[in-house]
Amino acid sequence: MSNPGVKAGLVGAAVAVLLSLLRIVPCIGCIASILGLALYVGAGVLAAYWLTPPRTTGDGAGAGAIAGLITALAGGIVSIVVGAVQFTLMGGPAAVMRDIPPESLRQLEQAGIDPNLFVSLGGIIGIEATCCLAGLVIAAVLGAIGGMIMASAKSN
Numbered sequence: 611m612s613n614p615g616v617k618a619g620l621v622g623a624a625v626a627v628l629l630s631l632l633r634i635v636p637c638i639g640c641i642a643s644i645l646g647l648a649l650y651v652g653a654g655v656l657a658a659y660w661l662t663p664p665r666t667t668g669d670g671a672g673a674g675a676i677a678g679l680i681t682a683l684a685g686g687i688v689s690i691v692v693g694a695v696q697f698t699l700m701g702g703p704a705a706v707m708r709d710i711p712p713e714s715l716r717q718l719e720q721a722g723i724d725p726n727l728f729v730s731l732g733g734i735i736g737i738e739a740t741c742c743l744a745g746l747v748i749a750a751v752l753g754a755i756g757g758m759i760m761a762s763a764k765s766n
Contacts, residue, residue: 614660615673619680622653626685630692646685650749653677654756658764665761674757675750682749686742693738694731703729 629646633639654674661669700706706729707715718725727733 613673613676615657615676616680617660618653618657618673618677621656622649622677622681623684625649626681627688630685630688633689634692634696647748647752650678650681650752651756653681653749654753654758655760657753658757658760661761663766665765667758667761670757670759670761671754672757674753674755674760676753677757678749678751678753679746681753682742682745686738686745690735690738690742694735697731697734702731 626646626649629642629649632642654670654677657673657677658665658670661673697706703726707725710725710729715725728737
């Protein structure tokens with residue numbers, strides 16, 4: 611494989627999958643989320659490191675953005691699956707509806723929002739997918755920053 615961005619992204623993807631699985635464990639989930647942000651930068655740094663010298667900041671940013679996107683996509687897909695499985699194992703919509711205060715349910719209904727939207731499997735997957743899309747943008751930016759920094763620090 612000759613594309614450093616893809617190669618670094620695949621390495622980052624393997625780590626992102628592990629971090630996504632670690633998010634299941636209470637308390638470790640918060641740490642895994644923070645490490646995920648650092649992972650995007652690290653994937654960008656690795657992509658720029660693997661660029662053929664002389665490295666430019668633009669090439670580093672491009673390779674880093676690709677690495678960040680691939681990393682976030684893999685982690686996001688696993689997070690969507692994990693979220694759906696957790697929702698089902700928790701008891702599904704009925705269990706979630708029991709935990710929502712009645713006042714909140716009334717406020718949602720008064721605002722014209724169906725509360726079932728938030729407690730259905732499709733709603734959970736939709737929310738996870740929206741987070742995944744936002745994560746892709748964040749990962750591309752952080753990967754590009756990591757790639758730019760590495761390329762400027764080690765241009766040859």
